[in-house]
Amino acid sequence: MTSALLDEPLLRPGNTNCAGCGMSIGLQWLDEVFAGQQPCLVIPAACAIVTAGAFPTTSYGVPAIASTFASAPAFATGVSVVTELNGETHPTICWAGDGGTYDIGIASLSAAAERNEDILYICYDNEIYGNTGGQRSSATPEGAVTSTTPRGKAEWKKDMVAIMAAHRIPYAATLSVAHREDFLRKLRVARQMRGFRFLVMLSPCPIGWKSSSDESIELVDLAVRSGLFPLYEVFDGERYTINVRPDGTDLREYLSRQRRYAGSSLNLDAASERIARQWRILETLAEQFPA
Numbered sequence: 001m002t003s004a005l006l007d008e009p010l011l012r013p014g015n016t017n018c019a020g021c022g023m024s025i026g027l028q029w030l031d032e033v034f035a036g037q038q039p040c041l042v043i044p045a046a047c048a049i050v051t052a053g054a055f056p057t058t059s060y061g062v063p064a065i066a067s068t069f070a071s072a073p074a075f076a077t078g079v080s081v082v083t084e085l086n087g088e089t090h091p092t093i094c095w096a097g098d099g100g101t102y103d104i105g106i107a108s109l110s111a112a113a114e115r116n117e118d119i120l121y122i123c124y125d126n127e128i129y130g131n132t133g134g135q136r137s138s139a140t141p142e143g144a145v146t147s148t149t150p151r152g153k154a155e156w157k158k159d160m161v162a163i164m165a166a167h168r169i170p171y172a173a174t175l176s177v178a179h180r181e182d183f184l185r186k187l188r189v190a191r192q193m194r195g196f197r198f199l200v201m202l203s204p205c206p207i208g209w210k211s212s213s214d215e216s217i218e219l220v221d222l223a224v225r226s227g228l229f230p231l232y233e234v235f236d237g238e239r240y241t242i243n244v245r246p247d248g249t250d251l252r253e254y255l256s257r258q259r260r261y262a263g264s265s266l267n268l269d270a271a272s273e274r275i276a277r278q279w280r281i282l283e284t285l286a287e288q289f290p291a
């Protein structure tokens with residue numbers, strides 16, 4: 001790799017990301033932490049690869065490889081191994097959507113995690129297949145209306161952090177764009193580790209969430225405060241730290257600001273009970289197996 005791009009921002013201005021897209025914030029914070037290290041991004045089919053633009057132009061100021069949907073972790077394995085064989089130290093970062101992570105890429109993701117490849121994997125989770133019109137994914141939360149769940153999704157969101165922790169990878173954690181210091185700290189923790197590191201960020205998508213683009217950060221804040229999106233870390237698959245606890249904010253505050261929940265069949269009591277149960281499990285793990 002040349003150093004010609006070293007002074008470029010990781011995400012260039014003038015890119016195609018929608019206003020209020022969580023990806024834009026996440027990529028800029030990634031840049032803050034990895035500035036000067038010239039990471040190589042591996043990106044499967046997703047909004048994030050539309051961001052790259054049409055060759056030979058690109059909105060990424062670092063090398064970015066477009067992979068097939070199902071195999072970003074396999075591509076990244078190759079990049080990481082060759083980087084090491086060349087005696088280079090550029091970090092290899094997979095930047096993938098929830099469709100590529102929770103669903104279509106899960107086999108190659110599991111394989112790379114099980115081999116403990118030296119990859120930082122970041123899923124920007126907008127809870128839909130955004131790039132192709134907003135179909136449901138297994139990350140779509142219960143009750144959300146998508147183009148394939150017109151009355152609201154019946155199933156609860158898949159617990160991807162638990163799945164990744166079960167691989168006993170060195171580090172798994174959740175990220176919130178409403179908690180900048182926590183977000184940056186976790187990127188730094190991941191940066192100084194070797195092996196497979198998995199981060200998932202709740203990524204607001206005004207188009208799919210049918211929300212106002214200037215409320216994106218506030219929405220994620222509400223998701224954290226209501227307990228819907230816990231902020232926590234898992235070390236080696238067995239030691240837990242909770243970073244932010246719910247403060248009693250009513251879940252309705254979060255739901256009512258997104259038209260994807262309008263007319264949905266969501267049972268609020270059942271959803272609140274499920275969130276409370278999820279927290280009892282998490283608190284028990286953090287108490288019994290602290291980091």
Ligand SMILES: Cc1ncc(C[n+]2csc(CCOP(=O)(O)OP(=O)(O)O)c2C)c(N)n1
Pocket residue numbers: 045046047048069070096097098099100101126128129130131132137
């Ligand atoms: C094997 C395969 N199936 C389907 C597609 C079409 N496709 C491209 S992007 C995409 C959605 C990606 O969703 P996600 O990973 O959540 O990223 P987002 O678009 O939400 O950023 C789909 C279905 C494809 N490129 N390859």
Ligand code: SF4
Pocket residue numbers: 016017018019020021022023047126130131204205206207208
């Ligand atoms: S559709 Fe959603 S995820 Fe895709 S660029 Fe727009 S806001 Fe971002």
Ligand SMILES: [Mg+2]
Pocket residue numbers: 097098099124125126127128129130
């Ligand atoms: Mg998505």
